[in-house]
Amino acid sequence: MDKPRIAVYKFSSCAGCQLQFINFESELLDMLGQIHISYFKEATSLVEDPPYDIGFIEGSVTCPHEEKKIKQAREDCKVLVAMGACACEGCINTLKNYRPIEEQVKRVYEHPEYIDTFDKAYGIDHFVDVDAYIHGCPVDRDELREFVVATLMAKKPFLRPHAVCVECKLNENECLLLRENGLCLGSVTRGGCGAVCPSWGRPCFGCRGPNVDANPEALVEIFRKKGYPDDEIRRRFQYFSGETPAFRKGAEACV
Amino acid sequence: MEREAVILKKSKVNDWVNVMREDHTVYGPVKYKYDYHFKELEPGMEVTLEYTRSMIPPKKFLHPQEENLITYRRNDGMETTPTKFEQKQVILGVHPCDARAIEVYDEIFGGDLPDVYYWNRRNNTIIIAVTCTVPDENCFCMSLDESGPTLEKKGYDLLLTDIGDSYLVEVGSMEGSLLLQFEGLFEKATEEHMHAKDKSVEVTKMKVQRKIPDVPGLHDFLEHNYENEVWAKETKKCLSCGTCTLVCPTCFCYHVEDFNRFNLEDGNRVRIWDSCQLIDFAEVAMGENFRKDREARLKWRIYHKLAYWQEQFGTLGCTGCGRCIQYCPADIDMTEILAEIRGDKVHA
Ligand code: SF4
Ligand code: SF4
Ligand code: SF4
Ligand code: SF4
Ligand code: SF4
DSSP states (O other), X not given: OOOOEEEEEEOBSOSHHHHHHHTTGXXXXXXXXXXXXXXXXXXXXXXXXXXXXXXXXXXXXXSHHHHHHHHHHHHHEEEEEEESHHHHHOGGGGGGGGSOHHHHHHXXXXXXXXXXXXXXXXXXXXXXXXXXXXXXXXXXXXXXXXXXXXXXXXXXXXXXXXXXXXHHXXXXXXXXXXXHOOXXXXXXXXXXXXXXXXXXXXXXXXXXXXXXXXXXXXXXXXXXXXXXXXXHHHHHHXXXXXXXXXXXXXHHTOO | OOSOEEEEEGXXXXXXXXXXXXXXXXXXXXXXXXXXXXXXXXXXXXXXXXXXXBXXXXXXXXXXXXXXXXXXXXXXXXXXXXXXXXXXXXXXXXXXXXXXXXXXXXXXXXXXXXXXXXXXXXXXXXXXXXXXXXXXXXXXXXXXXXXXXXOOSSSOSEEEEEOSSEEEEEEOSHHHHHTTOOTTTEEEOOHHHHHHHHHHHHHHHHHOOBOOSOGGGHHHHHHHTTTOTHHHHHHHXXXXXXXXXXXXXXXXXXXXXXXXXXXXSEEEEEEEXXXXXXXXXXXXXXXXXXTOSHHHHHHXXXXXXXXXXXXXXXXXXXXXXXXXXXXXXXXXXXXXXXXHHHTSOSBO
């Protein structure tokens, strides 16, 4: 079998997710033994024409020009993968979704008249069909490897669909929600990151988006009992993944 | 006096740990910021034998969170990789509820098809239990075993009981007695010391206030109340975070994953703790999931522990350690649920 031709695209994002490919370092040669890089600007200036077998999309879609580009990518790639929080859920780019756009453009840019942007930022599945999601800000390298390798072997990758709390317990972390009344979203957020933030004493802010069966209303009740004002709870839900149905429910449960 | 026992002054516990460490790996409960955790005892570390519960039970030394089962190269053989024990591991400070849970584990991982990875660890493990003296409001061991905060004759290699400025050390096995062969640490126990233990246990038993009534009738009681409205109410609160089972000393479920490397040749087959509370637990090929519903999952844990376990393993799947109550972020408490269905109070 020929090696699959891979494209890695960048939209509105920090370039940290695609960097995870390069971060494979000592494993890179083995990886390149299995895939062929056709388009990956961060890694190589050589560009081959489409079609591509697998397109990894980093970044959210925030402006008309990106909408065109993502639709083209969908046409050019047999399999389209949303890679990282921006492509999957919109990530912090969606912070602009909760305030008037004119106000924000003025605040950020010296010459707002040059800016042509949507009112809202979106994950890519707002515009195109997506075949697979790899979550995280940035994506976890072990999960990225698992995804690539499992796909090449035609098996289902092991990407945790359940809460971050599981890995928190596996790491024997003392629970920040329980013990420090922390505003931790781990119980409604998709695991797979190894509970990295709570492991370093920081509450999870939900960068991986909701877990498959998240129960955000229940968590809102718990936060309230701990004395958090609704406004603060809502902002926490809107931080990284506010446009996902589950986190929107969490935000909307706040008055 | 038929019990074989000696006395260890509390001031000598550290000396004892140090001599044991010469040819054992010794683990014991250590206080972190909020919780106790079983850790390897290294010089300068302080072991605490007077503690209520560790967050993760000592089960992790017999069935670790992650265990490599097989290292393989595809089409070119494989190697099973049970951990090699150069020296035995001593788990110091195991509470009676957790020691009973290890007996439950022996059932689960034993039977007709013994689990080689488990028994490799188990056969290299020495359990030094300690009679519990500081149960809290979440403990209900007395409902499940009348010895409650102590152990009677089984479940340990050695059993320590606080009798003031010393521990009474009772011997449960040959292996245990070998750990008492050190000069200058132990003194002979007298009848008086035995009485002191019995008294201390009586006092502790009084402190275990939480109860599940009519344990033998639980199976039928639960079967009759599967449709009770309490379940839906509790389900609304549940985050399906899995904590209640991950911290439970008898929960044993794991899933098995093959992690392959980029060369698509080499890989590891690993088993990792799983939980029936998680959405992916009962998912099978083609995406079918026979326990998708949150309420069914919440009920399953409680029904498994208190009803179905009996049929499966001949014991109950709960020792009353209180962890699932203490560590549930949503305050879901199976003893309260049972009481609510019955219409009575949990605390006697
Ligand atoms: S700290 Fe957060 S992620 Fe960890 S167990 Fe607690 S709620 Fe879950
Ligand atoms: S703990 Fe939460 S915020 Fe941190 S990386 Fe994981 S999902 Fe993201
Ligand atoms: S009962 Fe509590 S600990 Fe168990 S899954 Fe539900 S919320 Fe988590
Ligand atoms: S079910 Fe709860 S109380 Fe019973 S042994 Fe497990 S964690 Fe302890
Ligand atoms: S309660 Fe759940 S996790 Fe625990 S042993 Fe039963 S099925 Fe497994």
